[in-house]
Amino acid sequence: MKKGIAVVLLCLVAVPALLWGCSQAQAEMARSEDFIGGDKVFTNQSDNYFEPATYEDFKGKRFSILTGSLFDGVADRIFNASEKLYFNNTIEEIEAVKLGKVDAALMDDVIATLSLQEGQYDGLQALTVPLAELDFEYGVFSVRQDIIEQYNEFLAQIKADGTLKEIQERWLKSYAFEAVMPEILLTGENGTLTVAIMATYPPFTFAGESGEFSGFDVEQLRRFAAWLGKDIRFVDMDFGAMMGYVASGKADIGGSVYITNERKESFLFSDPDYVSKTVLVVRKHKQETPAPGQQGIITLKIPAGSDAASVDAARDKTGAGFIEWIKSAIHRNLITENRWKMILDGLGVTMTISLLAQVLGTMLGGVLCFVLMHKSRFISGLGRFYCNLIRGLPLVVLLMISYYIIFGKTDVPSMLIAVCAFALVEGAGVASNLKGAIDTVDTVEIEAARSLGFTAFGAFQKVTLPQAVKRALPAYCAGFIELVKATAIVGYIAIQDMTRAGDIIRSRTYDAFFPLLFVAAIYLIVTSICVYLFKKLVRMINKEMRLGKCILTA
Amino acid sequence: MYFNGVKINRKNIDEIRRKMGMVFQSFGLFSHLDVIENLCAGPIKLLGKSRTEAEGKAMDLLRIVGLSERARHFPHQLSGGQKQRVAIARCLAMEPEVILFDEPTSALDPTMVGEVTAVIRGLSKTGLTMLIVTHEMSFAQEISSRVFYMDERGIYEQGTPAGIFENPQKSKTQAFIYRIRSFHYKVESRDFDYAAMLAGIDNFCFSHAVADKSAKKLRLIAEELVINIVVPRFGVCDLSVSFSERLSRYEVIVTYPGNSEDALATAADDLARVMIHNTAGEIVHTFVNGANTLRLTL
Structure with missing residues (x-):
């Protein structure tokens, strides 16, 4: 056990240290690139390094793209991309550019501008793409005609009274993370408006103070809800999941996305509430001065004393070392805006789903085991079919099928669906495990019990089951650990678990590694605790079995 | 098949098995239970005895088979001969009217055969009915009151031990004896x-x-x-x-x-x-x- 703790601690220290080392090396490189002399030549820039004059230089290059976004088509149509990498949020897209995995990230100008304020992206810049066809209109979408009509009416009204301009100023024209969400009174007298959003998409939607959703879309939609006399509920999910979520009717409306003809075939769109320009986020190069004809680099004034600025300051003092880096990372990612609460809530969700699914799965597994052992070949065959079916499907696929197809039109909470889906899988695992353990029990012992006069069930209860349970226990415990880790995919169905909480924090702090590492560490700690508790449990059960109820004294 | 004049069927089989012990070639001790629990499982669960009563009786039986010291040991800690003696004691704990022995010494090392046959020999003196399938000829001759020679899918020849062992009548019996x-x-x-x-x-x-x-x-x-x-x-x-x-x-x-x-x-x-x-x-x-x-x- 002590050895185990030592290994866990070692991992917890070694991995961040390693990463810190990497980030130092990168920072070093970035600096030397910035201050390079005219006659010095970099030999390590030969690969993928070139000097762009305009966006056109990126034709045929590699791109990072938000999964399900329409930049997918743009990359092909306009840039004839040689390779496309898909990511679930903006920060990963940009990180891929920084790490040199791709040459450019295609995105919205305001999003790029906001992201590039962060210190760690000093080596990157945004190039606007001055093509009219890449000016995209944003609008909310729904499958309900009445809601879209109401929204358009609302939009016309706020356009007219200048509110829309005010909202745009607040979130899109200045530093969104510093903006303050105005008080909007939601009466809720006409029910609740459910909105699907992607909380990792600042400045449109992001998690602000203590995980409260904030941003351009959020304010606009809150105002819309207030206008309708409704309360509002935001459901956070990956961009790729939003379409399905709205299509299945689980949300009344989906937060702002680009309006395209393709999408119009599946959804009803509101009138545009914002028109964006497209930019390429690329690495900076030797020449700092823009070449003639090159689009100017967009700059945005960061208010003094902001988060990002202090982070920059901390970054600059890289000499202060590992401890400083850790301190600032903890402050930035966990303490600011009480972000640790999101992680904690996420952990609660993770554990709730795991424990409930384990309990239900165990019950299901017990029943299923009897089905598998049934004398009738047909019935046991059904059991086997079920097990093979469930275990043959990837968990993510099973989860999404349950969510969007089986429970698509119903009002069942997504937590419950996740619990059920995981319980189904766990049940199949428990049943197979238990069946295997039962098969290993020596038949002579069962015959002996029958010869004493035990009924078939009595013999099962007294002889087979205790031995089988003892043998199945280690695999059962391992199954629970697997389950805890497997729940990390519930973000797909709009549940904010610990992994998703980490993603949301990353989208705020633009810190690609630390939240991931922190979440990984918590998973590691939780699973280690589980392993320890299970070991204790196994030992306790074995002891109980060893001593029995015997009252005999020496 | 009849037991005490009652035809054995699916319904009464468990009831009848309680009166009929069985000792297996490969012991069949409950490997997750220690010796005393092996002996007490049946009496407590099936005969409704109290734990005190069952354990007392179990200890008496273990003394009879010479294993009272091993009460808290697990089957895997015992030798083959000891396991078989525990199995016999487990049968006796159910107070059977008859015990069936299915080649009780076949799976044993020759040095351990003696300890098991000694226990069975002891039991034979108590007048308990025992049906033993065995290849230990001298042992069978010594303790049996009636001998059946099984061949050709049934009882090939039967008689008193003296009759079968000293003067077998049929050729296969002779060839065997x-x-x-x-x-x-x-x-x-x-x-x-x-x-x-x-x-x-x-x-x-x-x-x-x-x-x-x-x-x-x-x-x-x-x-x-x-x-x-x-x-x-x-x-x-x-x-x-x-x-x-x-x-x-x-x-x-x-x-x-x-x-x-x-x-x-x-x-x-x-x-x-x-x-x-x-x-x-x-x-x-x-x-x-x-x-x-x-x-x-x-």
Whole structure:
């Protein structure tokens, strides 16, 4: 056990240290690139390094793209991309550019501008793409005609009274993370408006103070809800999941996305509430001065004393070392805006789903085991079919099928669906495990019990089951650990678990590694605790079995 | 199948099994329970005894089988003989009217057979009915009141131990009791392969470690009797060479068809007849169901 703790601690220290080392090396490189002399030549820039004059230089290059976004088509149509990498949020897209995995990230100008304020992206810049066809209109979408009509009416009204301009100023024209969400009174007298959003998409939607959703879309939609006399509920999910979520009717409306003809075939769109320009986020190069004809680099004034600025300051003092880096990372990612609460809530969700699914799965597994052992070949065959079916499907696929197809039109909470889906899988695992353990029990012992006069069930209860349970226990415990880790995919169905909480924090702090590492560490700690508790449990059960109820004294 | 005059069926089988203990060749102790729990499981659960009562009784039984020290040990900590004694004690704990033993010593090391047979021997004195399937002949002879020899899908021969062990009636029983080993050869024509027959006899004697002297005698009798006397006269015959490990008795038996006639006595070949008479100790001729049998014992 002590050895185990030592290994866990070692991992917890070694991995961040390693990463810190990497980030130092990168920072070093970035600096030397910035201050390079005219006659010095970099030999390590030969690969993928070139000097762009305009966006056109990126034709045929590699791109990072938000999964399900329409930049997918743009990359092909306009840039004839040689390779496309898909990511679930903006920060990963940009990180891929920084790490040199791709040459450019295609995105919205305001999003790029906001992201590039962060210190760690000093080596990157945004190039606007001055093509009219890449000016995209944003609008909310729904499958309900009445809601879209109401929204358009609302939009016309706020356009007219200048509110829309005010909202745009607040979130899109200045530093969104510093903006303050105005008080909007939601009466809720006409029910609740459910909105699907992607909380990792600042400045449109992001998690602000203590995980409260904030941003351009959020304010606009809150105002819309207030206008309708409704309360509002935001459901956070990956961009790729939003379409399905709205299509299945689980949300009344989906937060702002680009309006395209393709999408119009599946959804009803509101009138545009914002028109964006497209930019390429690329690495900076030797020449700092823009070449003639090159689009100017967009700059945005960061208010003094902001988060990002202090982070920059901390970054600059890289000499202060590992401890400083850790301190600032903890402050930035966990303490600011009480972000640790999101992680904690996420952990609660993770554990709730795991424990409930384990309990239900165990019950299901017990029943299923009897089905598998049934004398009738047909019935046991059904059991086997079920097990093979469930275990043959990837968990993510099973989860999404349950969510969007089986429970698509119903009002069942997504937590419950996740619990059920995981319980189904766990049940199949428990049943197979238990069946295997039962098969290993020596038949002579069962015959002996029958010869004493035990009924078939009595013999099962007294002889087979205790031995089988003892043998199945280690695999059962391992199954629970697997389950805890497997729940990390519930973000797909709009549940904010610990992994998703980490993603949301990353989208705020633009810190690609630390939240991931922190979440990984918590998973590691939780699973280690589980392993320890299970070991204790196994030992306790074995002891109980060893001593029995015997009252005999020496 | 009847038990105490009641026909055994699916419904009453569990009830009847409670009155009928069974000891298995491979013990069948509950490996997750220690010795005392193995003994108490049945009485507490099935006979409704209290734990105190069951454990007291279990300890008494363990004393009887000599294992009271091992009460808190697990089956895997016991030797084969100890396991089998616990299994017997477990049967007794159910206070059965009859115990069935399925080859209780077959899975045991020869050094441990004694400790188990001693326990069974002890039980036999208490008057408990026991049905034992075993290959331990002397043990069976000693403790049994009735012996069944099983062969040909059923009871082949039965009787008192004295009857079966001292004077078995049927050939398979005899072969088993006397541990008779034999070699058969069927002569089908006058031109039979006599060399193969003689080689067969040699081989048989060699593989059963028959002493050289006896082997030579058997070979001589078979050769003279079959080749020089019976086959020239009758054309066909059955030869059987056998010996009993237990009685150290060697025999040559020749069966041939025809009317009742002692081929040896009427043989034309005097030399062969004399040689056989000098070698064999006892010569018996019988005629049963149209077949002559000459039995020559060394």
